[in-house]
Amino acid sequence: MGILLGGLYAVIALGLSLVFGVVREINIAHGDLVILGSYFGYVAMTAIGIDPILSLIGGIPLLFGLGFIIQKYLLNRAFRISLDATLIIAFGISIILQNTYQLIWTPFPQGLTTSYALESFTFGPVRFPLTYLLNFVVALLVMFFLREFLKRTYLGRAIRAAAQDRKAAHLMGIDTDQVYAYTFAIAAAFAAIAGIFLGLTFPFTPISGMAYLIIALGVVVLGGLGSILGTFIGGIAFGLAQTLGGYFLGVAAQMLVAYIMVLVVLAVIPRGIFGR
């Protein structure tokens, strides 16, 4: 069960990992972008009545656009000031997003309760919720897509070039600012996907973004900077840690276990398992 949950964490962390690996900035607002994805699904479901997963047709472009704007007009400029500036600005964006959600959707927990969200299936002696399996499959699909995208398309190659050496990429005629904006936009689109599946699995509040950001950071650091496979394995490790922690120490302590693990990972292996 923890392994399947790890799929969800991997999807949440993937966008963070991409931005971290390519642009070398920690997007503190990533968790809040994920929650925006959840709320988009919530609105689509309650107001228009379409299935949350189907609503991604609208959610992905929306977050893609938002991510593009954030990177192009805010973070790219912050870069020229200092690295601290990007961190503080991302923090500011996170505050704005969280409180906007609170204003629009109240601080009370919401969930994407669809007919299939409550289904479960049995595998051997244990029963699994269907959404957990869904998370895992989606994680595999999204990662496969990202891998192929980075390998085969021009933009993907440009992103990898900019990640390896910004100056050299610039000299080769790549508009790195534009590439960064697209990278961030893709990461935000992943956040839209992650948000939907998060909403299907757990209830969410306007401020839950912070908790998922922290776990995602742990996942990214454990997996190693910019490694897709590492992110996946990191996600599984955290899914397992949280589930086992919850099993042995009680549900209330499961987040505590995950957080302490983040701190330990950061202190012991800051370069991660698959780090360069």
Place this chain on the structure above:
Amino acid sequence: MKTAIPRLRGGLTPLVAVLVVLALFPIIGVPRVWLLYLFLFFIYLAMANMWNLLAGYSGLISLCPAAFIGLAGYTMTIMTWLGLPYYVGIIPGAVVAALFAGLISIPVFRMKGIYFAIGTLVVPEILRFVFLLWKPVGGPMDGLGRGYTVQGVADVPMAEIYWLALAVGVASVFLMRAILRSKLGTGLAAIRDNDDTAASSGINVFNLKLYSFVIAAFLTGIAGAVFYIYQGFIEPMSAFSIRWLITIMLATVIGGEATEEGPIAGTIIVVVLYFLLARYANISLIIQGVILVGIMLLAPQGIMGSIRKTRAYRSLSRLATRL
């Protein structure tokens, strides 16, 4: 860079006069609301000064002031539960915060730059869970939210609490002055500019950063404990909340990181903002977020940094130093 900035040599007289007037405020019957805002000003000023010491002067973007505030607040509260008067608990609270800073420095000081920021971000979240699960003392307030009232502060006059805060705020300003003019200050400036060079010129980078981290934790802890004496109630969700960080960071960034006057100017603006936005509680934080982003993009040196650049300031300070 520091020596190039001319200093005012007006003597201490105006400063002392201002302090005396501020200290007399509760006696001459200034409205309670004013005292409250001034109280908040001094508390936030102390915290912003300490954040500035870390972020502006030591190159440590610490995202965990709430950890020190909450720990000191809880220590003070628990001591009142053990029957001690409230003022006894302030220093032990700060000591606990400082010891905790020493403890977490073991993992977080292994990280550099942005990793350090993430590491410290996790710390208050961990503490919040710990205090949600753990019941330090029993009693009627135990239960929902693990909140505790601070014992024996219900009939403490506002004037006493105000003076405490005044003392803490003023102490933080003088402490910053003292630190920046000491060996620690010059060492920190060297580290901030380039820590490899600093290390090769014989500066113990790790120790200096640790000192400033522990000092910051201590004073932030004192300010936090005094705040909870005023509040009279503590619970984990707000004690370890990210809102502390928002306020402190905003005050420092508006005023100007790595300037001595910055936190003072920034804290005035933050408190005025609170006053103005009190009626619009639900959009207040959104506006604060917008200001944070805006200042960082348009004037990353903050108010004091920008003023220093203007010609008027330069000629004024030249005039003042010549007198």
